[in-house]
Amino acid sequence: MAAAKSVVLVVISCCLIAASNAQNIFSPLMLGYYNRPGICKQNPEVIIQQIVNGSVAADRTLAAGLLRMHFHDAFVRGTEASVLLKSPNNDAERNAIPNLSLRGFEVIDAAKAAVEKVCPNVVSCADILALAARDSVVAIGGPWWPVPTGRRDGVQSHASETTDLPPPSANFTQLLSMFQKKNLDKVDLVALSAAHTIGRGHCGAFSSRIYDAAGNNAIDPTLDAAYANKLRGFCPPRDTVTTVEMDPNSSLNFDSHYFQAVLAKQGLFKSDAALLTDAGARSLVQTGASAPIIFKSQFGFSMTKMGKIGVLTGRPGEPPSQIRKQCAFVNP
Ligand code: HEM
Ligand SMILES: *[C@@H]1O[C@H](CO)[C@@H](O)[C@H](O)[C@H]1NC(C)=O
Ligand SMILES: *[C@@H]1O[C@H](CO)[C@@H](O)[C@H](O)[C@H]1NC(C)=O
Ligand SMILES: *[C@@H]1O[C@H](CO)[C@@H](O)[C@H](O)[C@H]1NC(C)=O
Ligand SMILES: CC(=O)N[C@H]1CO[C@H](CO)[C@@H](O)[C@@H]1O
Numbered sequence: 001m002a003a004a005k006s007v008v009l010v011v012i013s014c015c016l017i018a019a020s021n022a023q024n025i026f027s028p029l030m031l032g033y034y035n036r037p038g039i040c041k042q043n044p045e046v047i048i049q050q051i052v053n054g055s056v057a058a059d060r061t062l063a064a065g066l067l068r069m070h071f072h073d074a075f076v077r078g079t080e081a082s083v084l085l086k087s088p089n090n091d092a093e094r095n096a097i098p099n100l101s102l103r104g105f106e107v108i109d110a111a112k113a114a115v116e117k118v119c120p121n122v123v124s125c126a127d128i129l130a131l132a133a134r135d136s137v138v139a140i141g142g143p144w145w146p147v148p149t150g151r152r153d154g155v156q157s158h159a160s161e162t163t164d165l166p167p168p169s170a171n172f173t174q175l176l177s178m179f180q181k182k183n184l185d186k187v188d189l190v191a192l193s194a195a196h197t198i199g200r201g202h203c204g205a206f207s208s209r210i211y212d213a214a215g216n217n218a219i220d221p222t223l224d225a226a227y228a229n230k231l232r233g234f235c236p237p238r239d240t241v242t243t244v245e246m247d248p249n250s251s252l253n254f255d256s257h258y259f260q261a262v263l264a265k266q267g268l269f270k271s272d273a274a275l276l277t278d279a280g281a282r283s284l285v286q287t288g289a290s291a292p293i294i295f296k297s298q299f300g301f302s303m304t305k306m307g308k309i310g311v312l313t314g315r316p317g318e319p320p321s322q323i324r325k326q327c328a329f330v331n332p
Contacts, residue, residue: 028313029148033127040119047118048128050137053109055104056139060252063136064199065103070133071195072102074297075164075182078310080154081125084108084327087157096159099273101202101243105328108132112327125327126151130307140198145300152312152321155330168205168269172278175271182309188302190275190284194295196268197258198251200243205233208269211237223271224265244268256296259289282296292293 035043056063076093084105092100108128114125127149134147147150166178167308179189198211210228219228219275234244246268247258258267262285264278265275275281288295325331 005300008332010298013170016239023087024171029146029308029311030148033124033149040115040122042118044119044123045113047114050113052107052135052140054130055110056136060140060223061199062104062107063140063142063254064251066107066129066133066136067195069104069108069130071192072162072165073129074160074306074309075178077156078309078312079126079130079151079152079307079325080312080321081129081324082157084129084228085157085330086328091159092157093159093162094157096162104136104219105255106310107136108327116325121323121325123323124151125324126153126311128201128327133163134303137198137254138194140252140254142198143296143300145303147304147307152314153324153330154312154325155320155322164200168271170203170207170271170274170275172281175274176278182306183307184302184309186278186280187284188305190281190288191295191302192306193272193275193299194256194258194288194299196246196272197286199246200251200267201246203231203239203242203244206231207235207237211271215296220270220273222265222270227264227266231324233266244324246272256292257289259285259295262288263289 012262032043032120034040034046052066058182069083070079072093073081076082081224083093083102087095087096094105108125111128111132112123114124115128127294130147130151132148134145138144163176164181166175172177175189176186179185179192182190209223210231212218212220219225230243235242247255247261248266250257258272261267262275265273267275275285288298312318313322
C-alpha cells in the first residue's frame with residue numbers, strides 16, 4: 001500500500017514538474033517575457049536599454065555595429081547569438097571574412113554583465129542582441145519596433161556557415177533568394193537594405209566598382225561617375241583599412257537618404273545598386289525615398305520579422321540551447 005502510494009506521488013510530482021517545465025519549454029516568443037512576475041526583480045529590458053543608451057551616447061557609430069551584428073546573427077543559424085561565440089580554434093562565425101569589422105561586442109558583454117547581477121542565468125544573449133539592436137537605432141533617432149523575447153542561446157558557431165550572408169557583390173536574384181531562404185520577402189529585402197542609411201563600409205567591399213576587377217580602371221556603369229571619382233579619392237587601389245560612409249553625410253542618422261542615394265546611383269555596394277534592377281524593388285525604393293514614415297514603419301516590421309528567424313525556445317526537436325552565462329562562450 002505504502003509502495004503504491006509513493007508510486008502515485010512520484011507519478012503526480014513527475015507530471016507536475018513536466019507541466020511546469022512545459023510552460024517554459026513550449027513558450028513561444030512574447031513581448032515582455034522577462035517582465036512577468038517572479039522572473040527577474042527588475043525589468044532586464046530597462047537595464048539593457050540603459051547600457052545601450054550610454055554606449056551609443058559615448059560612440060554614436062556603435063548603433064550601426066549593433067544593428068549589423070543582429071542581422072549577421074539572424075542569417076546564420078538563426079537569432080541565437082552564435083555570432084557572439086568565440087572559438088579556441090578561431091573558426092567561429094566572428095572569425096569569418098564577412099565578420100570583418102563587426103562591432104559592439106563589448107556593449108553586449110556589458111549588458112549581459114549588468115543583467116546577470118540582477119537575475120543570473122535568466123536573460124539570453126540572443127535576446128540581449130535583438131533588444132540592443134533596436135535600442136541603439138532608437139537611441140540615434142530611428143524607428144522603434146517590438147522585440148518579443150524568450151529566445152535561448154545556441155551552442156554552436158561555424159565560420160563556414162557565414163555563406164548564408166549575402167556578399168556586397170550579390171545581384172538581385174541572389175539577394176532575393178538568400179532572403180527568401182530566411183522567410184523574408186522582397187519588401188523585407190528593400191526595407192532592411194536601408195539599414196545602410198547608417199554606418200560605414202571598407203573600400204574592399206566596393207573597390208571592384210571603382211577600379212574594375214579586371215584592372216581596366218573602369219567605373220561600374222551602375223555607379224554615378226562623379227561619385228565613383230570621389231570614392232577613388234578615399235580609396236586607393238587595394239586599400240584594406242579605409243572605410244567610407246555608406247550614406248554620404250548622414251551615416252550617423254537613421255533617415256531615408258539611403259533610398260535617395262540608391263536612386264542617384266550612389267548606393268555604395270553592387271547589392272545596393274541591385275535594388276534598381278528589379279521593377280518591384282525599384283518602385284519600393286521610390287516609395288521609401290518619398291515616404292520616410294512608411295519606410296520607417298516597414299523597417300520596424302521587417303526587423304521584428306528578421307528577429308524571429310530560427311529562434312530557439314527549447315522546444316522538443318529544436319537544436320540544443322541554453323541561457324549562456326557569458327555571451328562569448330557556451331556554458332561549461
Ligand atoms: C542585403 C544584403 C546586404 C549586404 C550585401 C550587406 C553588406 C554589407 C557590407 C559589405 C558592409 C560593410 C562592412 C565593412 O566593410 O566593414 C555592410 C555594413 C553594414 N550593414 Fe549590411 N548588408 C546587407 C544587409 C544588411 C541588413 C539586412 C542590415 C541590418 C538590418 C545591415 C546592416 C548594416 C550596417 C548597419 C552596416 C554598417 C556597420 C558599421 O558601420 O559598423 N546590412 N553591409
Ligand atoms: C534610452 O534612450 C531613449 C531614446 O532617447 C529613451 O526614450 C529611453 O527612455 C532611454 N532609456 C533609458 C533606460 O534610459
Ligand atoms: C546573378 O548572379 C548569379 C551568380 O553569379 C548568376 O548565375 C545570375 O545569372 C545573375 N543574375 C542576373 C540577373 O544577373
Ligand atoms: C557631403 O558634404 C560635403 C562637404 O560638405 C559636400 O561637398 C558633399 O557634396 C556632400 N555630399 C552629399 C552626398 O551630400
Ligand atoms: C572581429 C573579428 O573576430 N575579426 C576576425 C574576422 O575574421 C578574420 C579572418 O577571416 C580574422 O582575422 C579577424 O580577426
